[in-house]
Amino acid sequence: MNGERMAERATEAGQGLQVLLIEHDAEEARRIAQQLSATQGLVSRVSIAHNLVEARSALRRATLDVCLLDLGVADAQDLCTISSGGVDAQPVPIIALSHRQSDRAAAATACRDAQNCIKVSRIEPRSLARSLRCAVEWIHALREAREAVRSRDLLLGTVAHDLRDPLNTILMSVQLLLDDRLPEEKKQQQLQIINRSVARMNRLVEDLLDVSRIRSGRMNLRLERQDPWLLVSEAAELHATCAAAHSIRLETRRAGQSRPILADRDRLMQVLSNLIGNSIKFTPPGGTVELRVESVGESVKFSVRDTGSGIAPDEIDHLFEPFWRGRSAGKDGAGLGLPIAREIVEAHGGRIWPQSVPGVGTTISFTIPVAPVERAIQPERRSA
Secondary structure, three states: OOHHHHHHHHHHOOOOEEEEEEEEOHHHHHHHHHHHOOOOEEEEEEEEEHHHHHHHHEEEEEOOOOEEOOOOOOOOHOOOEEEEEOOOOOOOOOOEOOOHHHHHHHHHHHHOOEEEEEEEEHOOHHHHHHHHHHHHHHHHHHHHHHHHHHHHHHHHHHHHHHHHHHHHHHHHHHHHHHHOOHHHHHHHHHHHHHHHHHHHHHHHHHHHHHHHHHHHHOOOOOOOEEEEHHHHHHHHHHHHHHHHHHOOOEEEEEEEEOOOOEEEEHHHOOOOOOOOHHHHHOOOOOOOOEEEEEEEOOOEEEEEEEEOOOOOHHHOOOOOOOOOOOOOOOOOOOOOOHHHHHHHHHHHHOOEEEEOOOEEEEEEEEEEEEOOOOOOOOOOOOOO
16 A cells, blocks of 8 residues: 555554654744645644654654654754654654755755655645655555565564474484384385475475465466365365364254355365365364355355364454464474465455354364356247
8 A cells, every 4th residue: 555545544544653853943833734734634733843852752652653853943954864753763764844945955864764845835735645645655565575575584484493303303314214223114214204204395385386476476377267165075074084084073054055166276275275184184083174155245255263272362353363383382393385375365355354262173174156147048049
């Protein structure tokens, strides 16, 4: 979202921009504040400071969106790199105010981080609104860049951590296999361990590739008419052996006749497999995992319910965040399965949501719109 859209959305929500005006002349400050208030609802609140001490006090008290800085204020350059709301808060865009022509030339050195410099005598609502939007757009781009760097560092750290364990496991197994005295039965066990470790690494790589495709808009869907009940039945069949190995009952249930959906079969199977796999992992032996499908209006609702440990209320809002893993998740997986599932569901025009009661179980449901009704082709009529 660009700065103009961001500012417009804040205005529509009745919030507007929070502006700090640092102006040494009291009369000029009142005039500029009036001009700011006339920017068609773009600005909701203006705080005024006449010196460095008052400015720093205002910055500590409030979260601000934009700062207008009079270059005539003593030590103005000390305020040119500021943040709102504390040390860890986001930087605040600055618009420099010049009273003299010479201030505009000095702005480059005295206030290098200012996004714009406007002459005080020429200030009017339209130019102010334009400068405010440009400043907000600039700072939004900066924040996006910093978030991209943070996401990259998080990704690299996660990949390094999650690949290290299976690599170490493979290394130890290979060292054991190099021992000629190892019995054949033990060799087969080590080969199975290597096979599982490679599969885990491949799963992580595929998840990372999916994240890359999603972020670049290259996740293409092959939409075809699908029978929801057949999808659920096949997903259950694929996980039957795994569920049995964990002494878990895997059940399917259909509420009425569901209409066909228009979907990418492989991608929906990926979503169902992720949800079923998670449910099996967090359900104790003797528990149940139920797959349910039903029609809800113009959508088909899929649900995967388990009788597992449930999700704590303070964790459920983070469930679809990339790389997030709850306290009970352990080390298995990179925390990408559910975020990818959400992107796939939303790419189909549906939505996905969790419901959970700690100690009782969790249900994750998602909807997919039904396919349009196919119209029969009428035979061409020929005139006699």
